[in-house]
Amino acid sequence: MTINEIKTAFFNALSNVAPEIDLEGLDPDQDLRDAFDLDSMDILNLTIELHETLFVDIPEADLPKLTTAAGAVDYLVSRLA
């Protein structure tokens, strides 16, 4: 799986969880929770989506690594390598 495919999968998952997010204007380094008002249920839904689409299990302890879009993509790339 290429980095671009992982990126697309992440943004699709994010977009399903919070359809209001303007992905084109997304700053990859901003805190997703603060920027888009994501709560713990949203983050859980995001990890469920990623598990279903990328078959990657994200342990709860790793959730802080999904704080920013850039960090999340890096993390997923490392998990899927």
Next chain:
Amino acid sequence: MAEFRMPSLGADMEAGTLVEWLKAPGDIITRGDIIAVIETQKGAIEIEVFESGELTELLVKPGTTVPVGTPIAVINSGEPETEVEHPQVVLPKIPPPQAASTPSPEPEMPPYRTVKVSPAARRLASERKVDITKIAGTGPGGAIISKDVIANVSIQPRGLDLAEMRKAIAAAMARSKREIPHYYLSHTVDLTQASEWLVQTNADRLPAERLLMGALFLKATALAIAQRTGFNGHFTDGAFQPSGPVHTGVAISIRGGGLVSPALRDTNTLTLDNLMVKMRDLVNRARQGRLRSSEITDATVTISSLGERGVERLYGVIYPPQVALVGFGRVTRKPVVVGDAVLPRPTVVVTLAADHRVSDGQAGARLLADIDTLLQKPETL
């Protein structure tokens, strides 16, 4: 033969607009089936029926706004009719002019309009169910680009009209502050046990099976509420009508500024796993504006949890005709005295807003103490 009427989904609702019929004449329906979608101030609501039988007639066309109590469909429940031989005659048809009182939901469009739409925008519009013929483009030559579709999605978050929702909140909360003599209590609960148990429990679970602290709060509160009188039920017609089952209204915030508290039924009897599944479903549907009529009316007490990003303490406003609201602030690490030591511990402040016409601070204090006790034994929830 029974008339199915436009239901009242709260004291502030006067009329509803029929959006869509989900059943057709001739269909056999069972109590609890969803037969239609109506548009209200709380968003699009799926309407359940209270009878079983054959749906024989639809009396209201989609797009029509009718007052609460207006017959909108006829259900043949199969019971022998004695007094009504010609039911068709006694059923008032809704005259089509009703529709004229509200703007038609489908304004007439010119038969053909040349609009440039970028392929990405077209795909996005179809995914997000945005009608591309009704938005303006800001791209070259007025073309619709992704940004325009996104802008439209955020204005209208899927069947939810946030301005209307604000009016509904205002009406309910003004009534609450006018009629309900609130009293408030608060109590700090040490969550060390609950947090450790949650981490252990979730460690070997796949994401879809994990539990959130919010589920523990809901279950502990529902169990405590079920053991006490004076917090679970409705205050109507000058008297408190206690409820046996605990149907917790779960306060759910809507991104963009809105709040709805649909009922999660029989919270005290659900397993944590089951409760979690229902909570996820409820949050998702609330945010999409797809709640059911019973979920709007059935809550017997409300629980509001600020989650990870809120503040420490919330002061609830009771949702009438309920008589209590239990609030949970953000889970915060605080110094706690344990024996002779001061240790950093995860804590949460639990608050109670309750109705003094029904209960007193003494009983309220015991309720909060019960919630504390239950949260110290998360494995028993």
